[in-house]
Amino acid sequence: MSCLSIFCITLKKGFNMVFPGDSDDKIQIELSAPQWELLSASRQEMEESLARCVSVALKSGDAYQLYLSDEELDELICFVEDRADLETNNEKRQVLIDLADYLTGFEEGEGDDGFWGPGPIENLSEMTGSVYIFKVALADDASIWRRIALRGGQTLHDLHMTVFDAFDREEAHLYSFYIPPKPSKSRSVNTFREFPEYTHPYALEESAAGGMIEMFNAFFGPFGPQTSIDAARTKLQSLELVPKLRLLYLFDFGDEWLHWITVEQTDGEPDNGDYPRILERKGESPPQYGDNDWEDDDEDWDEDE
Helix, strand or coil, X not given: CCCCCCCCCCCCCXXXXXXXXXXXXXXXXXXXXXXXXHHHCCHHHCCHHHHHHHHCCEEECCXXXXXXXHHHHHHHHHHHHHHHHHCCCHHHHHHHHHHHHHHHHHHCCCHHHHCCCCXXXXXXXXXXXXXXXXXXXXXXXXXXXXXXXXXXXXXXXXXXXXXXXXXXXXXXXXXXXXXXXXXXXXXXXXXXXXXXXXXXXXXXXXXXXXXXXXXXXXXXXXXXXXXXXXXXXXXHHHCCCCXXXXXXXXXXXXXXXXXXXXXXXXXXXXXXXXXXXXXXXXXXXXXXXXXXXXXXHHHHHHHHC
């Protein structure tokens, strides 16, 4: 399955870290999160040395920095161009062509002028406040759930990223949280969608994603309401959450993975460890796409053509 990913995914730590200044002949290349994830998803098809260069990208906010020699950059450009030549899906091919053009700009000294994709997400997360504990269960199978701990100063975007990891997902998509003003016994998805919506920053007004909106819509369908609230700017401690309050969490506006999130604690005492933290897992994570993978999409495109 091709792992084209349009939105950000948390960088997984690599090995043999290359830091700025390690070598004067390295070219610094700044990638958006979608660009880095697109390359990262293709590492198994790269030569080992090139795959290692991609895996040790340095995370800076929601952007990533690669340090490549002229030879490594040329090899990477050739790899992306070859992938584009082999791609049968026109939209995916164009994404790869755009990435190759962007990388070529660094060969020619253009640098950041060709930056592709929406800007980095401004996640207002802070490792402060009490510990909040959530139980996150699949809406269509409550026996599959995860227990997660975060600090009050962390955001709904942090919660989303932790759920993403806890359910072993592969490709990032838009998401929304629907939060009732007080505990509700309803389990109607339609009812919860009437509650305030906190969503991925790229799903807000067009200015948040610039010229990428049209392409995102082509892949994932139309965005949610323009009145939504930025999840990356919403700290947990600002939401007045109480134990037993249930939230609806929607991941992927196309395939619509629905989850019920129950607040279990809001006043826990933090320890010295890192947060967010996955505390408990129950049940095997289902595959993100099941039968709906890119190969099926390619067949649909072929039929349309």
